[in-house]
Amino acid sequence: MSESEDFTHNYFNYFTEIEEHFQRARGTSLFLLSPLDWALIETWKNAGVPIEAVLRGIDAAFEKWRARKVKTQMVNSLAFCAQAVLTEAQIISGAGTARPHRGSAAPFSIEELRAYLAANAAALEAEYGEIAASLSKLADDVERHYADLEDLERRLTVLEDKVMAQARARQSEEELLEARRELDRQLRPYRAKMSAEQLAMLEKQYLDRNLLEKAGLPRLSLFYMR
Numbered sequence: 001m002s003e004s005e006d007f008t009h010n011y012f013n014y015f016t017e018i019e020e021h022f023q024r025a026r027g028t029s030l031f032l033l034s035p036l037d038w039a040l041i042e043t044w045k046n047a048g049v050p051i052e053a054v055l056r057g058i059d060a061a062f063e064k065w066r067a068r069k070v071k072t073q074m075v076n077s078l079a080f081c082a083q084a085v086l087t088e089a090q091i092i093s094g095a096g097t098a099r100p101h102r103g104s105a106a107p108f109s110i111e112e113l114r115a116y117l118a119a120n121a122a123a124l125e126a127e128y129g130e131i132a133a134s135l136s137k138l139a140d141d142v143e144r145h146y147a148d149l150e151d152l153e154r155r156l157t158v159l160e161d162k163v164m165a166q167a168r169a170r171q172s173e174e175e176l177l178e179a180r181r182e183l184d185r186q187l188r189p190y191r192a193k194m195s196a197e198q199l200a201m202l203e204k205q206y207l208d209r210n211l212l213e214k215a216g217l218p219r220l221s222l223f224y225m226r
Contacts, residue, residue, distance in 0.1 A: 037078040039205035055084030079190035160220040
């Protein structure tokens with residue numbers, strides 16, 4: 001398998017497989033993941049946690065929960081599985097094993113990619129003109145970038161970081177405080193299950209997501225074309 005195919009499989013299936021596996025383990029296919037859950041998946045992806053470790057960790061956490069004689073509440077967040085996922089990641093790392101990858105084509109066409117880049121450029125044009133111009137250039141040369149989606153994703157990550165830096169500078173102290181309060185409220189039941197490093201990464205991902213959502217700004221990553 002080429003590096004491009006490997007990236008495509010890993011990137012576009014990582015989020016979806018975890019979401020579907022958690023829903024199956026919970027027994028509720030219509031259950032929607034929260035912003036905290038999506039931020040947690042993103043921290044695992046960025047930290048290089050194998051998807052096999054995440055799926056095994058979810059299963060292990062639910063097996064432990066089902067074995068309880070008294071179940072005080074349903075499992076309502078992926079954060080419940082965080083410690084089990086970390087344990088499985090350590091086991092896989094020590095064993096030197098990983099889930100075999102399958103080849104996969106990009107789940108969108110060139111025209112869909114062009115439209116996505118152009119739409120994001122239009123959404124940012126009024127207040128983030130320089131970044132919008134960069135997105136427009138990517139859309140104009142979409143054929144070349146479609147041939148190397150990994151490099152395109154890197155470019156989009158850089159542009160999104162610039163958007164977030166500018167948007168955060170515009171937030172008031174009260175808005176920053178409210179985001180922190182909401183993060184603490186959602187994380188409180190799960191803090192004991194995570195390491196300091198996990199918590200730091202998760203907090204950053206959650207606050208970044210919250211910032212863009214509150215400002216009404218688009219995510220630029222290719223994943224959000226799904």
